[in-house]
Amino acid sequence: SQTIHQWPATLVQPVGSPLSLECTVEGTSNPNLYWYRQAAGRGLQLLFYSVGIGQISSEVPQNLSASRPQDRQFILSSKKLLLSDSGFYLCALDFDEKLFFGSGTQLSVL
Amino acid sequence: DAKTTQPTSMDCAEGRAANLPCNHSTISGNEYVYWYRQIHSQGPQYIIHGLKNNETNEMASLIITEDRKSSTLILPHATLRDTAVYYCIVRATDSWGKLQFGAGTQVVVTP
Numbered sequence: 500s501q502t503i504h505q506w507p508a509t510l511v512q513p514v515g516s517p518l519s520l521e522c523t524v525e526g527t528s529n530p531n532l533y534w535y536r537q538a539a540g541r542g543l544q545l546l547f548y549s550v551g552i553g554q555i556s557s558e559v560p561q562n563l564s565a566s567r568p569q570d571r572q573f574i575l576s577s578k579k580l581l582l583s584d585s586g587f588y589l590c591a592l593d594f595d596e597k598l599f600f601g602s603g604t605q606l607s608v609l
Numbered sequence: 610d611a612k613t614t615q616p617t618s619m620d621c622a623e624g625r626a627a628n629l630p631c632n633h634s635t636i637s638g639n640e641y642v643y644w645y646r647q648i649h650s651q652g653p654q655y656i657i658h659g660l661k662n663n664e665t666n667e668m669a670s671l672i673i674t675e676d677r678k679s680s681t682l683i684l685p686h687a688t689l690r691d692t693a694v695y696y697c698i699v700r701a702t703d704s705w706g707k708l709q710f711g712a713g714t715q716v717v718v719t720p
Contacts, residue, residue: 533706542696543653543710558707589652593706598645600652 501526503601505590511607518563518577520604522590525571530592532573534565535600537587549573580608613697618715621691627684629714631697634678640701642673643708644682646693653696653710656682687718 502525512518524530534546545558547565555565562581566574573590585608590601614632621627633642644656657664657671659680664671670683684691694713 531706542712543708545707545709548706587650591652591706596641596658597655598653598706598708599655603650603652605650 501530501592501594501599503590503592503599505588505601505604507604508602509605509607511609512580514582514608515579518575518580518584518606520575520588520590520606522573522575522601523571524573524590524592527571527592527594529570530594532567533591533593533598534573534575535589535591537589539586543589547575582608584608613699613711615695615697615711615714617712618717621684621687621716621718623689623718623720624686627687627691627716627718629682629684629695629697629716630679631682632679633697633699636677636699637701640699642671642677642680643698643700644669644671645696645698645708645710646691647696647713648690648693656695687716689718689720692716692718 504523531550533548535543536546537543547557549555549567552567563577587603587605589603591598641658641660643658645653647653657666657669659671659673673680694715696710696713698708
């Protein structure tokens, strides 16, 4: 079965600092991968998705970027974090008509 | 994608069935109804999905009306671990992972 690894579980970063969140998956090849964000008290919002290595689509304009250097690796980055980047970040993959989520990273920008 | 409407919250007694309604009156013929749930501080978990027929799995049952404008998720015997936010989502078949999550229904199961 497919497994999604996300780390760290929690992260506290100052405004203006860089960010790199990594997601790796196991148990499937050439998956479609997604980054979602959930701001406090809000619903989940799709940020990026990728259908293959080097292929990234952005759903909303923002201070973040994504990359997919390997088939099973999806990275979310920022050069300078803003207060509004705080939230719960989730990596996901779709398989067999379903979306599977990782355990998420709770990011607090102070 | 079609919009969905769910109640903000509902309570359910442990051991009783929980019936969660969802309205999707603008659903298109090729759109599926999906249900996910999110336990606090965890990623969402897939529950069930269907197109027009009723569906059942080990977690729940999904009842879709004949006109497909509404559906009900049934948790047959609610437990305390079923306390979560439940999301009803409709999605076409072109990209399973691009889901629009609304506010969902906060379900609280009480002893």
